[in-house]
Amino acid sequence: MSASAEKVDVFQAIADPTRREVLRLLAEKELPISAITSHFPISRTAVVKHLHILADADLVTGHKVGREKIYRLHPGPLTEVKQWLSFYEQFWNNKLSMLKHLVETDGDTALTVVQSEPDQKRK
Amino acid sequence: MSASAEKVDVFQAIADPTRREVLRLLAEKELPISAITSHFPISRTAVVKHLHILADADLVTGHKVGREKIYRLHPGPLTEVKQWLSFYEQFWNNKLSMLKHLVETDGDTALTVVQSEPDQKRK
DNA sequence: ATGATATAACACCATTTGGTTTTATGTAAA
DNA sequence: TTTACATAAAACCAAATGGTGTTATATCAT
Numbered sequence: 130m131s132a133s134a135e136k137v138d139v140f141q142a143i144a145d146p147t148r149r150e151v152l153r154l155l156a157e158k159e160l161p162i163s164a165i166t167s168h169f170p171i172s173r174t175a176v177v178k179h180l181h182i183l184a185d186a187d188l189v190t191g192h193k194v195g196r197e198k199i200y201r202l203h204p205g206p207l208t209e210v211k212q213w214l215s216f217y218e219q220f221w222n223n224k225l226s227m228l229k230h231l232v233e234t235d236g237d238t239a240l241t242v243v244q245s246e247p248d249q250k251r252k
Numbered sequence: 253m254s255a256s257a258e259k260v261d262v263f264q265a266i267a268d269p270t271r272r273e274v275l276r277l278l279a280e281k282e283l284p285i286s287a288i289t290s291h292f293p294i295s296r297t298a299v300v301k302h303l304h305i306l307a308d309a310d311l312v313t314g315h316k317v318g319r320e321k322i323y324r325l326h327p328g329p330l331t332e333v334k335q336w337l338s339f340y341e342q343f344w345n346n347k348l349s350m351l352k353h354l355v356e357t358d359g360d361t362a363l364t365v366v367q368s369e370p371d372q373k374r375k
Numbered sequence: 376a377t378g379a380t381a382t383a384a385c386a387c388c389a390t391t392t393g394g395t396t397t398t399a400t401g402t403a404a405a
Numbered sequence: 406t407t408t409a410c411a412t413a414a415a416a417c418c419a420a421a422t423g424g425t426g427t428t429a430t431a432t433c434a435t
Contacts, residue, residue, distance in 0.1 A: 144267035319432040
């Protein structure tokens with residue numbers, strides 16, 4: 130596996146569009162570095178750096194086969210993002226949004242204005 | 253930065269832990285800048301920069317009330333992240349993962365692939 | 376009007392990031 | 406064995422990032 134336990138935050142890892150594109154490529158099938166590089170206008174070295182970051186976030190794993198290093202998608206850590214998102218889903222799924230959250234967690238609380246209609250008229 | 257619509261990528265916006273914490277705070281209730289700042293060890297100026305980035309990603313909105321600027325959560329753009337994630341859920345839900353994906357890409361999966369690729373022939 | 380408060384706008388700085396090129400090493404094939 | 410291929414490692418660079426402090430402006434409370 131990834132020997133360098135640099136522990137990159139998964140949110141940080143997926144922040145870069147190139148890295149997201151790498152993940153999408155690997156979702157189809159595992160690929161050696163050179164094959165991945167051929168999909169981008171940047172140098173092979175740059176792609177390797179992205180792969181290292183993805184590996185440090187445990188989103189990909191690489192194994193050597195002959196002289197090639199094959200990278201494979203390892204989507205597990207994305208569950209962290211999903212969990213994070215699930216907290217906010219309540220805010221766009223039902224309009225009661227924050228009210229509901231507050232009620233369930235805190236009792237009555239002082240509910241100061243909740244995300245409602247932009248009724249403000251400015252000039 | 254910038255004050256105008258710089259159109260910050262939502263993935264980029266949520267990459268920073270401080271900004272995620274700001275979102276969590278605003279999920280409870282809308283807050284003025286000073287109240288937000290009091291939750292962090294960093295300067296008010298730094299917090300404002302984070303707020304600008306979040307606003308450029310359309311994840312928060314700010315409106316002035318008297319001398320205060322009140323920031324409010326606007327979770328809509330997070331749907332983009334959710335859609336992106338939904339593509340990968342199939343890979344951790346069933347272990348057949350990529351194989352299955354390739355085989356039944358025309359079924360009911362309704363994968364909302366965000367970007368199309370310059371599709372290369374594979375046999 | 377005065378003073379305190381809340382934000383805005385700058386200028387500046389250190390570190391990180393995303394990229395390059397160069398050099399070296401291991402492996403496959405001729 | 407020699408040559409070509411695939412990766413690794415290192416030095417370097419410009420720009421973005423996350424932070425600071427200072428100064429200015431608008432608003433609220435005396």
